[in-house]
Amino acid sequence: MINSSLKQLGDLLQTKKISSVELTQTFLNRIQQYNPSINAYIALDEARTIAQAKAADERIASGNAMPLTGVPFAQKDIFCAKGWQTTCGSKMLANFIAPYDAHVITQFDTAGAVNLGKTNMDEFAMGSSNETSYFGGVKNPWSFDRVPGGSSGGSAAAVAARLCAAATGTDTGGSIRQPASLCGFTGLKPTYGVVSRFGMIAFASSLDQAGPMAKSAEDCALMMNVMAGFDERDSTSLNREKEDYTRDLNKPLQGLKVGLPKEYFSEGLDTNVGKVIEAAIAEYKKLGAEIVDISLPNTGLSIPVYYVLAPAEASSNLSRYDGVRYGHRAAEYTDLMDMYNKSRAEGFGAEVKRRILIGTYVLSAGYYDAYYLKAQQIRRLIAQDFVEAFKQCDVIMGPAAPSTAFKAGEKVDDPVAMYLQDIYTISTNLAGLPGMSVPAGFAQSDDGVSLPVGLQIIGNYFDEARMLNVAHKYQQVTDWHERMPELVLPKEAK
């Protein structure tokens, strides 16, 4: 059951072969068993979760079910969910109970889905290893001494360890795709503006985008049907007609033009990871795809540009955490300035502070033109690279991350090495394009551990259905996405 697809689970529920309460309890039991070691969840509320499952069962009984009614999901702790502790991985919000629902949460509620809990994440989504979380690191279910990636590390581990049917994530620079690659499952970052950001705690507003983290492309498509859509409460939400993301899943790939950017296969890419990606490309050839060599010449500028723009927006977005109205406030202070200083010094972790400092600096009088404005100009050039590339191909493929999961603690003291984890994913955020990571095999680490590798598929604006089709056809002929980490196999299966 824990390995079933969302479609299978939906069918089992609607034909009443299982109840939502049973299914939910199964996952809750697994969470009880594995979460103490993996630390995927920050907040659990069994009573609330079971109540939702009961309501789902009633809805199914009354014949008003939707495809995902009764299916239990994990929600990244970046989404405000009414009555739930909503921390964004920070001490600053450790005591914050959200009084309202994010759009994404409302969409899942409306679909009748069950919320299993709030998943761990890098503090304010700033990180690529989940090690900046105030609530502790998350273990990669494939190798407990390794990180799951980040910032959606909790959701990633929960999906990989089957501690949920699927999960939500958010991706500002790679936070869905890099952990999907490191934990071996399917993750999609939609086109900017497709999923409403209302109620999703902001890191870098012009880059943040929520998306599905699930076992397969088909699962992602079903979740997109729930998550996507216009929301007037988000001014950057795009007013487009509702679409069925499953509609093209089975289209043949004959004649599909796959662009391989040379910049994604150069220095910095782990050799073993490169081999897995090449094998995946070979598989696509067998499926009828044509390979086109392309170039994204400004790829190398994406990290510096991102680390100007994202911190600039973050420094302003995080100003509201001042200890005045909610969140952490220092126990003792002498005056207003002292309260601000102490509350923020105590409430934020080192990586968040680093980015607030960078962001404040690049927006300061005298530096704005040289940093922020310049970065905005280069951002347009990076987007233009993709416009040119998509004149030659339908989708772009490459690695989602330069390496397999690295060991906890390995990069925490080297921010630049950590930032390079997102070298292949950041450009799509800057351009606002959709991107996904699809399990493509396993690569040996230096110490001989076999770890998952993700193939990245980048599509043109609003081509999510096409990308899901491209991923799904591959998943029809491979089983990488069905592999489950040994460490969390149910006893009877071992």
Place this chain on the structure above:
Amino acid sequence: MEWEVVIGLETHTQLKTNTKIFSGASIKYGAEPNTQACEVSIALPGVLPVLNKEAVHCAIKFGLAINAHIAPRSVFARKNYFYPDLPKGYQISQFELPVVGKGAVTIQVPAVGKNAAYEKVVNITRAHLEEDAGKSVHGAVDDMSGIDLNRAGTPLLEIVTEPDMRSAAEAVAYAKKLHELVQWIGICDGNMQEGSFRCDVNVSVRQKGTEKLGTRREIKNLNSFKFMQQAIEYETRWQIETLEDGGTIQQATVLFNPDTGETRSMRSKEEANDYRYFPDPDLLPLVISEADKAAVKATMPELPEAMKARFEAHYALSAYDASALTTSRELAGYFVATADAGADAKQSANWIMGALAAKLNAADIGISESPINAQQLAQLLKRISDNTISNNAAKQVFEALWNAEGDVDGIIATKGLKQESDSGAIEAIIDEVLAANPAMVEEFKAGKEKAFNALVGQAMKASKGKANPAQVNELLKKKLS
């Protein structure tokens, strides 16, 4: 050495929308603290701003009213600073690309002493949309400051002038004109006590004849025209004295203390914030099309300048009268209703700005609350022009109307104010007066003009004030010639 003061104004006008500029919370004044603070007002994690179109309409109306360039694309920017009543840690405003660009306002500067009244054009640099902050409340909670976020997010249009004004009188005339205009076009209720119309005044001085601007000091948050006048006058004197004593002016923000009549420095430029403005990524650029402008224009009333010209042409009013009657739509409407009900236009203007204005002022009420409506006033004026009552009697009728004692004709009848216009009856009275005052007649014939007036007075007295004075004059002249 002759000094010249240079003044520019920044005015925050609170827009008359139903809800806040970026959320659906009410902006009604005077509610219990934080009862109008929604998720967006409190700046909870994850909330997003959504622009209130009504606020944009207000900005377009203002742009059209001052003949300004209305930007086809303007941008909301974040102004970053920490303050407890600023919940997001930034204010959403407009910085590089404001919604309203250059425009102009024509002001009437009243006569002061020997200086005659004159007209002047004040250039508007820009007007931009932004949100108001909340309020810090001191003293409500023991040993703590309270924060009331009801006002946070209230829509403001900040209107900035060029440094075009050269006296406190000009600055006040501009502020009053702007105050009238924003109410005229219905974008602001103009309530200065509740902070709906707040002026910051930039003041600098320089030697007359020089081009270069002196260092300015900004007087913050003036909420009455009287204080504005006093503050500018004090500030000007202070700056001139400082310079004449060999000192220099430091750029600063100052506050005016109405109790002492002085301005006092609040913070210097060195202490000023670096606001780190950047375009707000949560909001799309504000796009205004020609069609949007046309749609708003169709909803706008005739503007005061146009109405003034019309009053001069159509009602043959003087520029002064026409200008005075177009300070508010209510006043102008009252005038039009009076004149169109058949009253003489000039008489209507005189009575509205004279007797009626005096009464309204004394009662501290607006013309829309006047106990005498335009139809009643017109009826009264018609009774003067058709010689039913004298001007003096009309004043009594006006008093009675004010006190709601009945309609015009009813009051004339009950009070017996109808004047005598029957020439036979008046002749009889005059004959009696002439017979009774032979001495006066002699004096008149000897060339004393004053005696004539005395005889008129006697005749009016004999008629108990009811004789038509013009007829008395005419008949008396005939009799004495």
